[in-house]
Amino acid sequence: MSDFHELLDNYDGTALANLVRQKEVQPKELLETCIERIEKVNPSLNGIAEKLYDSAREATYADGPFMGIPTLVKDLFAPIKEAKTTNGSFAVGGVRLGIDDNHTSRLRGAGCVFVGTTTSPEFGTSYTTESSLFGPTRNPWNTEHSSGGSSGGSAALVAARAVPFAHGNDGGGSIRVPSSCCGIFGLKPTRGLVPSGPMVGEGWAGMSIAHALTLSVRDSAGLLDVAAGSDLGAPYAAPHQEESFVSSLSKPLRPLRIAMIDSLSPWPNSKEANLAQQHAAKLCEALGHHVTTAKLPVDLMTFFDRAFDIIGPNVKSYVEMIGNMSGSPVSDEALQPSTRIIIRDKGSVSAVQYVDAVTYMHGLGRIMANFMQDYDVLLTPTLTRSPVKIGELNLQDDSKSIEEFIQLSHSYSPYTAIFNGTGQPAMSVPLYWTPDNLPLGAHFVGRFGEDATLLALAAQLEQLQPWWNNRPPVNACR
Secondary structure: OOOHHHHHHHOOHHHHHHHHHOOOOOHHHHHHHHHHHHHHHHHHHOOEEEEOHHHHHHOOOOOOOOOOOEEEEEOOOOOOOOOOEOOOOOOOOOEOOOOOOHHHHHHHHOOOEEEEEEOOOHHHOOOOOEEOOOEEOEEOOEEEEEOOOOOHHHHHHHHOOOOOEEEEEEOOOOOHHHHHHHOOEEEEOOOOOOOOOOOOOOOOOOOOEEEEEEOOHHHHHHHHHHHOOOOOOOOOOOOOOOOOHHHHOOOOOOOOEEEEEOOOOOOOOOHHHHHHHHHHHHHHHHOOOEEEEEOOOOOHHHHHHHHHHHHHHHHHHHHHHHHHHHOOOOOHHHOOHHHHHHHHHHOOOOHHHHHHHHHHHHHHHHHHHHHHHHOOEEEEEOOOOOOOEOOOOOOOOOOOOHHHHHHHHHOOOOOOOHHHHHOOOEEEEOOOEOOOOOEOOEEEEEOOOOHHHHHHHHHHHHHHOOOOOOOOOHHHHO
16 A cells, blocks of 8 residues: 555554554554654644654554554653653753653553654643643644644644544543544543553542543544553552453444533533534434433532642642752743642642542542433533634733633533543544534543443444544645
Protein backbone atom coordinates (compact mmCIF):
# COMPACT_ATOMS: atom_id res chain seq x y z
CA MET A 1 0.00 0.00 0.00
CA SER A 2 1.41 3.38 -0.97
CA ASP A 3 -1.20 6.04 -0.18
CA PHE A 4 -0.52 6.42 3.51
CA HIS A 5 -2.48 9.68 3.75
CA GLU A 6 -5.57 7.78 2.62
CA LEU A 7 -4.86 5.22 5.33
CA LEU A 8 -4.72 7.94 8.00
CA ASP A 9 -8.01 9.35 6.75
CA ASN A 10 -9.85 6.03 6.71
CA TYR A 11 -8.25 3.58 9.14
CA ASP A 12 -8.26 3.57 12.92
CA GLY A 13 -5.28 2.54 15.02
CA THR A 14 -6.48 -1.05 15.35
CA ALA A 15 -6.74 -1.49 11.57
CA LEU A 16 -3.38 0.19 10.97
CA ALA A 17 -1.70 -2.08 13.53
CA ASN A 18 -3.18 -5.12 11.79
CA LEU A 19 -1.66 -3.93 8.51
CA VAL A 20 1.70 -3.47 10.22
CA ARG A 21 1.50 -6.92 11.78
CA GLN A 22 0.65 -8.48 8.42
CA LYS A 23 3.59 -6.57 6.85
CA GLU A 24 1.28 -4.81 4.40
CA VAL A 25 2.40 -1.47 5.84
CA GLN A 26 5.90 -0.48 6.88
CA PRO A 27 5.78 1.33 10.24
CA LYS A 28 8.55 3.73 9.23
CA GLU A 29 6.47 4.90 6.26
CA LEU A 30 3.43 5.26 8.50
CA LEU A 31 5.49 7.31 10.95
CA GLU A 32 6.77 9.62 8.22
CA THR A 33 3.22 10.13 6.95
CA CYS A 34 2.06 11.11 10.45
CA ILE A 35 4.98 13.51 10.75
CA GLU A 36 4.13 14.99 7.35
CA ARG A 37 0.49 15.38 8.36
CA ILE A 38 1.44 17.02 11.67
CA GLU A 39 3.70 19.46 9.82
CA LYS A 40 0.83 20.37 7.49
CA VAL A 41 -1.92 20.84 10.06
CA ASN A 42 -0.13 22.10 13.14
CA PRO A 43 0.63 25.62 11.86
CA SER A 44 -3.14 26.16 11.68
CA LEU A 45 -4.00 24.31 14.90
CA ASN A 46 -1.04 24.82 17.26
CA GLY A 47 -1.57 21.54 19.09
CA ILE A 48 2.02 20.32 19.47
CA ALA A 49 3.97 21.12 22.62
CA GLU A 50 7.16 19.28 21.60
CA LYS A 51 8.08 17.38 18.45
CA LEU A 52 9.75 14.02 19.09
CA TYR A 53 10.43 13.04 15.50
CA ASP A 54 14.04 11.96 15.93
CA SER A 55 13.40 9.72 18.93
CA ALA A 56 10.32 8.27 17.18
CA ARG A 57 12.42 7.40 14.13
CA GLU A 58 14.94 5.64 16.33
CA ALA A 59 12.38 3.86 18.51
CA THR A 60 11.84 0.14 18.63
CA TYR A 61 8.26 -0.84 19.28
CA ALA A 62 6.65 -3.73 21.08
CA ASP A 63 4.64 -6.43 19.30
CA GLY A 64 1.41 -5.38 20.95
CA PRO A 65 -2.12 -4.51 19.86
CA PHE A 66 -0.98 -1.07 18.59
CA MET A 67 2.29 -2.23 17.09
CA GLY A 68 4.10 0.64 15.34
CA ILE A 69 1.23 3.15 15.63
CA PRO A 70 2.37 6.78 16.03
CA THR A 71 0.58 8.69 18.75
CA LEU A 72 0.84 11.80 20.91
CA VAL A 73 0.97 12.27 24.68
CA LYS A 74 -0.58 15.23 26.45
CA ASP A 75 1.94 17.47 28.20
CA LEU A 76 0.17 17.44 31.57
CA PHE A 77 1.27 15.24 34.48
CA ALA A 78 2.06 12.41 32.05
CA PRO A 79 5.82 12.16 31.65
CA ILE A 80 7.49 10.15 28.91
CA LYS A 81 11.22 9.50 28.70
CA GLU A 82 11.88 11.55 25.58
CA ALA A 83 9.95 14.71 26.39
CA LYS A 84 10.01 17.89 28.41
CA THR A 85 7.29 18.38 31.02
CA THR A 86 5.79 21.88 31.12
CA ASN A 87 2.17 21.27 32.18
CA GLY A 88 1.33 24.30 30.03
CA SER A 89 3.16 26.71 32.33
CA PHE A 90 6.21 28.96 32.21
CA ALA A 91 6.64 28.21 35.90
CA VAL A 92 7.60 24.56 35.35
CA GLY A 93 10.47 25.44 33.05
CA GLY A 94 10.41 22.41 30.76
CA VAL A 95 12.20 19.86 32.92
CA ARG A 96 13.07 16.45 31.48
CA LEU A 97 12.12 13.82 34.04
CA GLY A 98 13.49 10.96 31.93
CA ILE A 99 10.78 8.48 32.90
CA ASP A 100 7.49 7.11 31.65
CA ASP A 101 4.63 7.18 34.10
CA ASN A 102 2.83 3.89 34.55
CA HIS A 103 0.08 4.71 32.07
CA THR A 104 2.33 5.89 29.23
CA SER A 105 4.62 2.93 29.95
CA ARG A 106 1.71 0.60 29.23
CA LEU A 107 0.99 2.44 25.97
CA ARG A 108 4.61 2.01 24.95
CA GLY A 109 4.39 -1.67 25.85
CA ALA A 110 1.38 -1.99 23.52
CA GLY A 111 3.54 -0.91 20.57
CA CYS A 112 2.74 2.83 20.47
CA VAL A 113 5.40 5.18 19.10
CA PHE A 114 5.44 8.64 20.70
CA VAL A 115 5.86 11.23 17.97
CA GLY A 116 5.22 14.31 20.12
CA THR A 117 3.49 15.89 23.09
CA THR A 118 0.36 18.03 22.93
CA THR A 119 -0.69 21.34 24.40
CA SER A 120 -2.69 21.90 27.56
CA PRO A 121 -3.83 25.00 29.45
CA GLU A 122 -1.77 25.78 32.54
CA PHE A 123 -2.17 22.88 35.00
CA GLY A 124 -5.26 21.69 33.13
CA THR A 125 -7.73 24.00 34.87
CA SER A 126 -9.52 25.41 31.80
CA TYR A 127 -12.01 24.21 29.20
CA THR A 128 -10.00 25.98 26.51
CA THR A 129 -6.39 25.21 25.57
CA GLU A 130 -4.93 28.71 25.54
CA SER A 131 -1.77 28.85 27.63
CA SER A 132 0.59 31.79 27.84
CA LEU A 133 3.39 29.33 27.14
CA PHE A 134 2.08 27.91 23.85
CA GLY A 135 -0.72 30.25 22.78
CA PRO A 136 -4.20 29.14 21.65
CA THR A 137 -4.87 25.69 20.20
CA ARG A 138 -7.48 25.98 17.48
CA ASN A 139 -10.42 23.90 16.35
CA PRO A 140 -9.94 22.10 13.00
CA TRP A 141 -13.61 22.67 12.13
CA ASN A 142 -13.15 26.44 12.39
CA THR A 143 -9.86 27.89 13.55
CA GLU A 144 -11.58 30.92 15.08
CA HIS A 145 -12.95 28.53 17.70
CA SER A 146 -11.36 26.72 20.62
CA SER A 147 -10.45 23.03 20.47
CA GLY A 148 -11.63 22.71 24.07
CA GLY A 149 -9.62 21.86 27.16
CA SER A 150 -7.71 20.63 28.73
CA SER A 151 -6.75 17.90 26.21
CA GLY A 152 -7.22 20.38 23.37
CA GLY A 153 -3.98 19.65 21.52
CA SER A 154 -4.69 15.93 21.42
CA ALA A 155 -8.27 16.48 20.27
CA ALA A 156 -7.34 18.87 17.45
CA LEU A 157 -4.67 16.59 16.00
CA VAL A 158 -6.80 13.44 16.19
CA ALA A 159 -9.70 15.24 14.51
CA ALA A 160 -7.31 16.45 11.79
CA ARG A 161 -6.31 12.80 11.19
CA ALA A 162 -2.67 13.44 12.12
CA VAL A 163 -2.77 10.38 14.40
CA PRO A 164 -5.63 7.91 14.97
CA PHE A 165 -5.67 8.47 18.73
CA ALA A 166 -3.86 10.48 21.40
CA HIS A 167 -3.40 10.43 25.15
CA GLY A 168 -5.44 12.72 27.39
CA ASN A 169 -6.48 13.07 31.00
CA ASP A 170 -9.67 14.29 32.62
CA GLY A 171 -10.18 15.96 36.01
CA GLY A 172 -13.43 17.79 35.20
CA GLY A 173 -14.19 17.02 31.56
CA SER A 174 -10.77 17.43 29.98
CA ILE A 175 -11.15 14.44 27.64
CA ARG A 176 -14.86 14.84 26.96
CA VAL A 177 -15.02 18.62 26.38
CA PRO A 178 -12.35 18.72 23.63
CA SER A 179 -13.77 15.53 22.11
CA SER A 180 -17.10 17.32 21.83
CA CYS A 181 -15.47 20.46 20.38
CA CYS A 182 -13.51 18.52 17.76
CA GLY A 183 -16.05 15.84 16.76
CA ILE A 184 -14.24 12.74 18.05
CA PHE A 185 -14.84 10.08 20.69
CA GLY A 186 -13.69 10.57 24.28
CA LEU A 187 -14.14 8.26 27.28
CA LYS A 188 -13.31 9.09 30.90
CA PRO A 189 -12.91 5.72 32.63
CA THR A 190 -14.09 4.69 36.08
CA ARG A 191 -11.96 6.00 38.94
CA GLY A 192 -9.03 3.68 39.59
CA LEU A 193 -9.32 1.73 36.34
CA VAL A 194 -6.16 3.28 34.83
CA PRO A 195 -2.88 3.78 36.75
CA SER A 196 -1.66 7.24 37.78
CA GLY A 197 1.67 6.37 39.46
CA PRO A 198 4.40 6.56 40.30
CA MET A 199 4.32 10.36 40.69
CA VAL A 200 0.61 10.82 41.34
CA GLY A 201 -1.42 8.92 43.92
CA GLU A 202 -4.82 10.53 43.51
CA GLY A 203 -5.07 13.44 41.11
CA TRP A 204 -7.37 16.05 42.64
CA ALA A 205 -8.53 13.63 45.36
CA GLY A 206 -9.41 11.01 42.77
CA MET A 207 -11.26 13.27 40.35
CA SER A 208 -8.59 13.02 37.62
CA ILE A 209 -7.86 10.01 35.43
CA ALA A 210 -6.06 9.39 32.13
CA HIS A 211 -7.18 7.66 28.94
CA ALA A 212 -7.44 8.64 25.27
CA LEU A 213 -9.17 10.65 22.56
CA THR A 214 -9.90 8.49 19.52
CA LEU A 215 -11.55 8.37 16.12
CA SER A 216 -13.10 4.96 16.74
CA VAL A 217 -14.79 3.32 19.69
CA ARG A 218 -12.77 0.13 19.29
CA ASP A 219 -9.49 2.04 19.60
CA SER A 220 -10.74 3.48 22.89
CA ALA A 221 -11.70 -0.01 24.07
CA GLY A 222 -8.37 -1.47 22.93
CA LEU A 223 -6.38 1.27 24.66
CA LEU A 224 -8.38 0.64 27.83
CA ASP A 225 -7.56 -3.07 27.63
CA VAL A 226 -3.89 -2.11 27.41
CA ALA A 227 -3.97 0.36 30.31
CA ALA A 228 -6.53 -1.09 32.72
CA GLY A 229 -5.45 -2.38 36.10
CA SER A 230 -4.11 -0.77 39.25
CA ASP A 231 -0.43 -0.08 39.62
CA LEU A 232 1.44 -1.01 42.78
CA GLY A 233 0.31 0.99 45.79
CA ALA A 234 -2.62 2.67 44.04
CA PRO A 235 -5.10 4.27 46.47
CA TYR A 236 -8.11 3.27 44.31
CA ALA A 237 -9.05 0.15 42.37
CA ALA A 238 -11.95 -0.19 39.94
CA PRO A 239 -14.03 -3.39 39.73
CA HIS A 240 -12.33 -6.19 37.80
CA GLN A 241 -13.45 -6.64 34.18
CA GLU A 242 -14.01 -10.34 33.40
CA GLU A 243 -13.56 -9.96 29.64
CA SER A 244 -11.72 -7.54 27.42
CA PHE A 245 -13.34 -4.23 26.58
CA VAL A 246 -12.85 -4.93 22.88
CA SER A 247 -14.74 -8.22 23.10
CA SER A 248 -17.61 -6.49 24.92
CA LEU A 249 -18.21 -4.35 21.81
CA SER A 250 -19.46 -7.31 19.79
CA LYS A 251 -21.70 -8.85 22.46
CA PRO A 252 -25.46 -8.23 22.28
CA LEU A 253 -26.46 -5.29 24.47
CA ARG A 254 -29.73 -5.61 26.34
CA PRO A 255 -32.19 -2.69 26.14
CA LEU A 256 -30.86 -0.01 28.46
CA ARG A 257 -32.79 2.33 30.75
CA ILE A 258 -31.48 5.76 29.76
CA ALA A 259 -32.33 8.92 31.72
CA MET A 260 -32.22 12.09 29.65
CA ILE A 261 -31.24 14.73 32.22
CA ASP A 262 -33.13 18.02 32.30
CA SER A 263 -31.11 21.23 32.16
CA LEU A 264 -29.30 22.08 35.38
CA SER A 265 -30.19 25.54 36.68
CA PRO A 266 -28.76 28.21 36.72
CA TRP A 267 -27.11 27.49 33.36
CA PRO A 268 -29.62 26.47 30.71
CA ASN A 269 -28.69 24.66 27.55
CA SER A 270 -28.68 26.47 24.25
CA LYS A 271 -31.12 25.42 21.55
CA GLU A 272 -28.33 23.57 19.74
CA ALA A 273 -27.29 21.69 22.89
CA ASN A 274 -30.88 20.59 23.44
CA LEU A 275 -31.13 19.47 19.82
CA ALA A 276 -27.90 17.47 20.19
CA GLN A 277 -29.25 15.76 23.31
CA GLN A 278 -32.62 15.03 21.70
CA HIS A 279 -30.95 13.67 18.57
CA ALA A 280 -28.88 11.28 20.70
CA ALA A 281 -31.99 10.19 22.57
CA LYS A 282 -33.79 9.38 19.30
CA LEU A 283 -30.83 7.30 18.10
CA CYS A 284 -30.88 5.38 21.37
CA GLU A 285 -34.59 4.70 21.00
CA ALA A 286 -34.02 3.53 17.44
CA LEU A 287 -31.56 1.00 18.89
CA GLY A 288 -34.25 -0.35 21.22
CA HIS A 289 -33.26 1.44 24.41
CA HIS A 290 -35.80 3.08 26.75
CA VAL A 291 -35.36 6.84 27.26
CA THR A 292 -37.08 8.80 30.02
CA THR A 293 -36.41 12.23 31.56
CA ALA A 294 -35.02 12.80 35.04
CA LYS A 295 -33.38 15.43 37.24
CA LEU A 296 -29.99 14.93 38.83
CA PRO A 297 -29.88 15.03 42.65
CA VAL A 298 -27.06 17.59 42.59
CA ASP A 299 -26.87 21.25 43.60
CA LEU A 300 -24.43 22.62 41.06
CA MET A 301 -23.12 25.62 42.98
CA THR A 302 -22.44 23.52 46.07
CA PHE A 303 -20.67 20.93 43.93
CA PHE A 304 -18.34 23.42 42.24
CA ASP A 305 -17.57 25.19 45.50
CA ARG A 306 -16.51 21.86 47.03
CA ALA A 307 -14.63 20.84 43.89
CA PHE A 308 -12.46 23.97 44.04
CA ASP A 309 -11.87 23.37 47.74
CA ILE A 310 -10.00 20.32 46.41
CA ILE A 311 -8.49 21.80 43.24
CA GLY A 312 -7.20 24.99 44.91
CA PRO A 313 -4.91 23.35 47.50
CA ASN A 314 -3.69 20.85 44.90
CA VAL A 315 -2.70 23.64 42.50
CA LYS A 316 -1.05 25.67 45.29
CA SER A 317 0.84 22.63 46.54
CA TYR A 318 2.15 21.90 43.07
CA VAL A 319 3.26 25.51 42.51
CA GLU A 320 5.04 25.51 45.87
CA MET A 321 6.75 22.23 44.95
CA ILE A 322 8.04 23.86 41.73
CA GLY A 323 9.43 26.72 43.83
CA ASN A 324 11.11 24.35 46.27
CA MET A 325 12.72 22.41 43.42
CA SER A 326 13.98 25.56 41.70
CA GLY A 327 15.20 27.17 44.91
CA SER A 328 12.94 30.24 44.83
CA PRO A 329 9.18 30.80 45.05
CA VAL A 330 7.20 30.97 41.81
CA SER A 331 6.26 34.58 41.08
CA ASP A 332 2.71 35.60 40.32
CA GLU A 333 3.90 36.90 36.95
CA ALA A 334 4.94 33.36 35.96
CA LEU A 335 1.35 32.14 36.38
CA GLN A 336 -1.76 32.79 34.32
CA PRO A 337 -4.61 34.88 35.79
CA SER A 338 -6.92 31.88 36.21
CA THR A 339 -4.25 30.05 38.23
CA ARG A 340 -3.72 33.11 40.41
CA ILE A 341 -7.47 33.30 41.07
CA ILE A 342 -7.68 29.64 42.05
CA ILE A 343 -4.69 29.90 44.38
CA ARG A 344 -5.79 33.24 45.87
CA ASP A 345 -9.41 32.26 46.60
CA LYS A 346 -9.14 28.51 47.17
CA GLY A 347 -5.47 27.67 47.67
CA SER A 348 -5.45 28.15 51.43
CA VAL A 349 -8.68 26.53 52.57
CA SER A 350 -8.38 24.89 55.98
CA ALA A 351 -7.61 21.21 56.42
CA VAL A 352 -11.12 20.76 57.78
CA GLN A 353 -12.61 22.44 54.70
CA TYR A 354 -10.55 20.18 52.43
CA VAL A 355 -11.65 17.05 54.28
CA ASP A 356 -15.26 18.25 54.14
CA ALA A 357 -14.95 18.64 50.36
CA VAL A 358 -13.57 15.12 49.92
CA THR A 359 -16.30 13.78 52.21
CA TYR A 360 -18.87 15.63 50.09
CA MET A 361 -17.55 13.96 46.92
CA HIS A 362 -17.70 10.53 48.54
CA GLY A 363 -21.24 11.22 49.68
CA LEU A 364 -22.22 12.41 46.22
CA GLY A 365 -20.86 9.16 44.82
CA ARG A 366 -23.18 7.20 47.10
CA ILE A 367 -26.14 9.42 46.21
CA MET A 368 -25.52 8.90 42.51
CA ALA A 369 -25.01 5.16 42.96
CA ASN A 370 -28.48 4.96 44.52
CA PHE A 371 -29.92 7.22 41.82
CA MET A 372 -28.44 4.93 39.16
CA GLN A 373 -30.33 1.91 40.53
CA ASP A 374 -33.23 3.09 38.36
CA TYR A 375 -31.09 3.71 35.26
CA ASP A 376 -28.25 2.09 33.35
CA VAL A 377 -27.07 5.27 31.60
CA LEU A 378 -27.59 9.02 31.88
CA LEU A 379 -27.66 11.35 28.86
CA THR A 380 -26.76 15.05 28.94
CA PRO A 381 -25.18 17.45 26.46
CA THR A 382 -21.40 17.54 26.80
CA LEU A 383 -21.52 21.34 26.50
CA THR A 384 -24.30 23.88 26.91
CA ARG A 385 -23.38 25.49 23.57
CA SER A 386 -21.23 24.94 20.51
CA PRO A 387 -17.45 25.43 20.74
CA VAL A 388 -16.54 28.89 22.00
CA LYS A 389 -14.36 31.29 20.05
CA ILE A 390 -10.71 31.74 20.93
CA GLY A 391 -10.43 34.09 23.91
CA GLU A 392 -13.95 33.69 25.31
CA LEU A 393 -12.87 31.57 28.29
CA ASN A 394 -9.31 32.86 28.60
CA LEU A 395 -9.08 35.38 31.45
CA GLN A 396 -6.70 38.28 30.92
CA ASP A 397 -6.43 39.47 34.53
CA ASP A 398 -7.01 38.11 38.03
CA SER A 399 -9.58 40.69 39.14
CA LYS A 400 -12.37 38.11 38.93
CA SER A 401 -13.50 36.10 41.95
CA ILE A 402 -13.50 32.32 42.00
CA GLU A 403 -17.29 32.48 41.73
CA GLU A 404 -16.99 34.54 38.54
CA PHE A 405 -14.38 32.11 37.21
CA ILE A 406 -16.74 29.18 37.89
CA GLN A 407 -19.60 31.03 36.16
CA LEU A 408 -17.46 31.70 33.08
CA SER A 409 -16.04 28.21 32.77
CA HIS A 410 -18.65 25.84 34.10
CA SER A 411 -21.69 27.47 32.52
CA TYR A 412 -20.06 26.09 29.35
CA SER A 413 -19.73 22.56 30.72
CA PRO A 414 -21.80 22.07 33.89
CA TYR A 415 -22.33 18.31 33.50
CA THR A 416 -18.92 16.73 33.00
CA ALA A 417 -17.16 17.48 36.28
CA ILE A 418 -19.93 15.96 38.42
CA PHE A 419 -18.88 12.49 37.31
CA ASN A 420 -15.23 13.13 38.09
CA GLY A 421 -16.46 13.73 41.61
CA THR A 422 -18.44 10.48 41.69
CA GLY A 423 -15.82 8.48 39.77
CA GLN A 424 -18.34 7.14 37.23
CA PRO A 425 -17.37 6.41 33.62
CA ALA A 426 -18.57 8.99 31.10
CA MET A 427 -18.10 9.60 27.39
CA SER A 428 -18.70 12.23 24.72
CA VAL A 429 -19.98 10.77 21.44
CA PRO A 430 -19.87 12.88 18.22
CA LEU A 431 -23.42 12.61 16.91
CA TYR A 432 -24.46 16.18 16.08
CA TRP A 433 -23.13 19.11 14.03
CA THR A 434 -24.61 22.60 14.21
CA PRO A 435 -25.78 24.53 11.11
CA ASP A 436 -22.39 26.29 11.31
CA ASN A 437 -20.71 22.88 10.93
CA LEU A 438 -19.35 22.74 14.49
CA PRO A 439 -19.53 19.48 16.45
CA LEU A 440 -21.50 19.15 19.67
CA GLY A 441 -21.17 15.86 21.54
CA ALA A 442 -23.69 13.80 23.46
CA HIS A 443 -22.55 12.99 26.99
CA PHE A 444 -23.35 9.54 28.37
CA VAL A 445 -22.66 8.42 31.95
CA GLY A 446 -22.62 4.84 33.22
CA ARG A 447 -22.70 3.13 36.58
CA PHE A 448 -19.45 2.92 38.51
CA GLY A 449 -17.31 0.17 36.99
CA GLU A 450 -19.57 -0.36 33.97
CA ASP A 451 -17.30 1.14 31.31
CA ALA A 452 -18.05 -1.84 29.06
CA THR A 453 -21.73 -0.88 28.89
CA LEU A 454 -20.86 2.63 27.74
CA LEU A 455 -18.42 1.35 25.13
CA ALA A 456 -20.96 -1.16 23.81
CA LEU A 457 -23.57 1.60 23.52
CA ALA A 458 -21.04 3.83 21.75
CA ALA A 459 -20.27 1.03 19.30
CA GLN A 460 -23.98 0.71 18.49
CA LEU A 461 -24.24 4.46 17.92
CA GLU A 462 -21.10 4.45 15.76
CA GLN A 463 -22.59 1.74 13.57
CA LEU A 464 -25.99 3.46 13.35
CA GLN A 465 -24.56 6.91 12.60
CA PRO A 466 -20.89 6.69 11.59
CA TRP A 467 -19.00 9.91 12.23
CA TRP A 468 -15.86 9.02 10.32
CA ASN A 469 -17.01 10.68 7.11
CA ASN A 470 -17.41 13.99 8.96
CA ARG A 471 -13.98 15.50 8.42
CA PRO A 472 -12.80 19.02 9.26
CA PRO A 473 -12.63 21.50 6.37
CA VAL A 474 -9.58 21.10 4.18
CA ASN A 475 -8.64 24.78 4.41
CA ALA A 476 -8.58 24.56 8.22
CA CYS A 477 -6.29 21.61 8.68
CA ARG A 478 -4.58 20.46 5.45
